[in-house]
Amino acid sequence: CKILRCNSEYVAATLPLRGPARGAAVCAALRSYSRCTRRTARTCRGDLAFHSAVHGIEDLMIQHNCSREGPVAGPPPPKPDPRGFGALDACDYERSFVFKHGRPPGFQHCAAFGDPHIRTFHHDFHTCRVQGSWPLVDNHYLFVQATSSPVAEGSNATVTSKLTIIFKNMKECIDQKVYQAELDNVPSAFQDGSVDGGARPGGASLAIHELVPGRHVEIRARYIGTTISVRQAGRQLSFSIRAAEEVAGAFSEEEQDLQLCVGGCPRGQRLSRSPRGRGRAAADAARALCREMLPVEDAYFHSCVFDVVTSGDANFTMAARGALEDARVFLPDAGKIHIFL
Template sequence: MGKSACNKNPHQLESTCFVLRALFLFLFCRHAYCQCKILRCNSDYLAATHNLRNSEKEVAYCNALRSYSHCTRKTARTCRGNLVYHSAVHGIEDLMIQHNCSKEGPTSPPRPRPPAPNHQGFESLDICNYEKSFLYKHGHLPTYQHCAAFGDPHVRTFHDEFHTCRVEGSWPLLDNNYLFVQATSYLVAQGSNATATGKITIIFKNMKECIDQKVYQAEIDNLPAAFEDGSVNGGERPGGSSLIIQERVPGQHVEIQAAYIGTTIAVRQAGRQLSFSIRVAEEVAHSFTEEQDLQLCVGGCPPSQRISRSECHRGRIAAEMARLLCKEKLPVEDVYFQSCVFDVVTSGDANFTLAAQGALEDAKAFHPDAEKLHIFHTAAGCCLISLPFLLVIITSSFSAILLHF
């Protein structure tokens, strides 16, 4: 760890290099200072300053430095004469001056630590709580992914790709070691390529330590708040309560929580279509083989099944009227808005605004990265003004001119 390496990008590396130098000193001197806990202070500081966003960087950085300072003061008694300790104290003072941090103020929240091992081992933990088990094994919380299918259907994949599909018939949204989700679509109107989801089937595969296999099935005008066998949980096994189903809005919104695989699913009905949203642990989402390659949540719609949202189907609701209806529910003109316009124009059903709105609400709750919530595609959406609507605008404008004179 030479000095030149640490000076390549001082803004990003100063904190890391400072702590690495302290770590080197600690390793060099650890035989003499085994009671000193300065290494824990260093570790907490690095964790608190890792991956800070630009909008919060300066405030969070000062909070972390104040926490670092408090930690060194707590361990001062056992660290007297420790070169690492004294290096840390002086380094903190220098960094606080460089970043204009006050000595008094808020500090970083304590870093969550994995549960201490016990003599009974991992089996004594609740293995049907995915987050708790993951934290125990890895020392940090799992990462999550989000997928959704709504409206025409429009599919938002785990990789934040956005497709509009014709996919008539049954297609798998998910097919992995823990979950199978299938959506069945039908043609929205005669002579149209647009389709909408009329049936959703979800299979929670058998997991002997936690749940029996459970099947949930929803159809238009039949959104049950129970699994096919009439149960509302994972069954008689000890971890049965780690899978539960709840009715959020009767006949319109059901939520299924599968804590044993770190997964939450929302199924909604809006107009004459169903929608599906999921928040799932990344490890679970990617637990499939090469044979399970067709999953709309993973790869999106096959190229042959994709249609452009710029294709306007005239004769139902004029595009500009659809835009006004969608704008009431979706003020940001992102892909949710564009999909809303497409669906309303194609179907002639204003209730499809609720489908896009519900999908956006689920994304707000389920997507792990708020900065990636909105997706913007240029030159997409039914933006053309239909001929009847254009005539209305021209007639209105001409009448206004005559009244003026």
């Protein structure tokens, strides 16, 4: 039975895909995956991984609205190591997951931006009054803490002014790494000056990529199937994450019970998103400004209006716009990008 070869070819075809144009390429890869399983059906008839893959393909075809007829993905590149699944593959979460389960992993998305507004892993959307330091993510692999301060003197609204991200030590993959960003200081390296996971065999499975100098970095943690985006827009920092479901859920409820990405803001720290304090004219002007960047009146649009009215700073339109751009890249289901309040 050669189902593992089908699985690995599908992963190789889809791993590099990003952005809004990935849909057609994913469908092509799924059609190739389906064709590969049909070729090996006779020898794999009693194999559980084979049947899991077949059902997984059906679900993914429906999820991505793929037709059964159409172009297929090109042939996979040759494998550099013919000896099979080795130590370095253990530091590639997606390949490892497919090898073990016969299907790609699921992913979840969380974001914190603007006031801050929190989009949780479960698609809840809150606006928070959280001064001081609060954990966004706290699990066995990763810790993310946001530090907030008032957006203006005397205001209940706050913005994220500092982000601390700790990638925890993991066997042969990475040394513990700490990334810290503050207003006007979004570095393209970890605190120790390195840009990867260190000298261990899988050190390259953690890497920082600077997308806009001093304003936007992306940290790719392949060993845990996770990508993090950190941006500065105006006088605030934004955080977005795409995490494997298994990784996002790897925490103890007794010890790691407060995570804004999991449970959202505590009830006593939630704010109404109705803009107040500057009058109807300011709200109308903010709506017009936000509509230029965010034509769909969803949670991102209303968060933008709230932030512009509260702060008086038009740069906050870029915070909501950046969060929406991250959602388009990070969310596996395009139908869940927009949240309507």
